[in-house]
Amino acid sequence: MKTSACKWFCGALVLSLAWSAQAHASDSEAENGLVKVADVFDTDIRLGDDAARGLVDLDYPNATFLRIHMAAEGLPIDGEIVLTDSQKQVQTIPASDVVNAGADGYYAMSMDSDHVNLQVVDADGRVLEHGYSLRVDKVDVGFSDIAKKPELETLAVIGADQRQRAVCYRQSAPAAYRNAQAVGRIYGHGYVATAWRVSSQNRMLTNHHVIGNSQNPADFEVWFGYEHVNCGNDGQVQPGVKVRGGQRLVGDSRLDFQLFTLNESQFGSVRRFGYLGLDVGALTPGRVIYIPQHGGGAPRQLALFGDGGGRCRIDATTGTLARYSCDTVGGSSGSPVIDWNTNKAIVLHNSTIGSANQGNRINQIWPRIQPYFANGSVP
Structure with missing residues (x-):
């Protein structure tokens, strides 16, 4: 299925959040043997009958990646949720996968961008605004550019780091x-x-x-x-x-x-x-x-x-x-x-x-x- 569904929609909700990745850089630290690389924000972004729209833009300036969590009711079984980042990379999720996730909801894969466009489309690629309810309830917002800065605060290096x-x-x-x-x-x-x-x-x-x-x-x-x-x-x-x-x-x-x-x-x-x-x-x-x-x-x-x-x-x-x-x-x-x-x-x-x-x-x-x-x- 083609994912160029924007041509069917003339307006999108843009959520531009006052948030800076740089402000959180000091949080990249070992905690209980794990390393924190993202903040997880609770959100309440609704699509479908609750909001009469089928497309939103999620914008977190300077984020190194975004990962979106969704909960759904009654999504069309032949529909899809299409995520597109600022580099035009596309992630397509069958609507049935989100519905079948049940009360736990569904995490999309992370996308290496500070901006993601989310839309719900039917089998023909047209944006759907009615007949379902979809809620984005969490967004993981990356703040540590670990691919370029692998030298993080160390834990358990014995003497000099020989890795x-x-x-x-x-x-x-x-x-x-x-x-x-x-x-x-x-x-x-x-x-x-x-x-x-x-x-x-x-x-x-x-x-x-x-x-x-x-x-x-x-x-x-x-x-x-x-x-x-x-x-x-x-x-x-x-x-x-x-x-x-x-x-x-x-x-x-x-x-x-x-x-x-x-x-x-x-x-x-x-x-x-x-x-x-x-x-x-x-x-x-x-x-x-x-x-x-x-x-x-x-x-x-x-x-x-x-x-x-x-x-x-x-x-x-x-x-x-x-x-x-x-x-x-x-x-x-x-x-x-x-x-x-x-x-x-x-x-x-x-x-x-x-x-x-x-x-x-x-x-x-x-x-x-x-x-x-x-x-x-x-x-």
């Missing part, structure tokens, strides 16, 4: 670079962290403090393939592929994990990034590791070395935890800690304590998540 852009290891550590493709940047409710594909099935892992048991993964989005193009200092970035979260499967606050799915209709678009698999055997100190991550919400990084130039290792285990000196920062929460020899995940990173980083061991998490994998087999 490198993932692409810097494409030749020297090809297996680590390849496996890092399964690791994505996750965003929701104003914060960024890290999540990753666990198996050939539609299964994702992150921390419980990233997606809690009371939260809906469909309110989150995951970016795969978001990384720098070159190893040098230029800012050229591959935007990657954005997909919506799907369903929550099982989570635990004590072991700080959340197993969830991606949106089933979009899952095929990220299969090519692969998955990691798990090592659920006994974990002893000394094992050589690496950590792919989206620290600070920035393009993907890899941590392979410590300050002395030696390889990162598991330094100690205590209770359900393993500790190590590989560098992470705020936003690295949910990263996989991967064994260098097996290239499988052995720890789910979640925090720092003193002069060490730590996460819960996969062999402690596995009994809780095993029922959600085919035949209960380790991926």
Whole structure:
């Protein structure tokens, strides 16, 4: 269906909000291992019978991205909601998806713009002003240009920061670079962290403090393939592929994990990034590791070395935890800690304590998540 529906409408409501992204720059900080990159504003913008209009412009000057949350009643089943940003990039959402989201409402994908045009159209692309009720009740407004400023306030860097852009290891550590493709940047409710594909099935892992048991993964989005193009200092970035979260499967606050799915209709678009698999055997100190991550919400990084130039290792285990000196920062929460020899995940990173980083061991998490994998087999 063509999305040039503006030709059917001669006037639009323009919401120009007195808001500046620069005023919020100091809020880009690590908070509980997450990094805040957006403010979430409650709104009450109505389309359809409640307002006799089918098109609005959302304008938040200097915002780095916008993400729109909607609730709907009685949208035409063959209609669409069309979002167009200032760069003329278009996001088309079937009206049925918004209706089927139910009382929870529906989050559109983020758009890298400070201006978004929203319109409700029928199957012929004509703007609809009557016969339905649609409400924009929240807008996430980005204030941190993380693609250009990856050096955010750090958390859990041990000594000097030894993390490198993932692409810097494409030749020297090809297996680590390849496996890092399964690791994505996750965003929701104003914060960024890290999540990753666990198996050939539609299964994702992150921390419980990233997606809690009371939260809906469909309110989150995951970016795969978001990384720098070159190893040098230029800012050229591959935007990657954005997909919506799907369903929550099982989570635990004590072991700080959340197993969830991606949106089933979009899952095929990220299969090519692969998955990691798990090592659920006994974990002893000394094992050589690496950590792919989206620290600070920035393009993907890899941590392979410590300050002395030696390889990162598991330094100690205590209770359900393993500790190590590989560098992470705020936003690295949910990263996989991967064994260098097996290239499988052995720890789910979640925090720092003193002069060490730590996460819960996969062999402690596995009994809780095993029922959600085919035949209960380790991926």
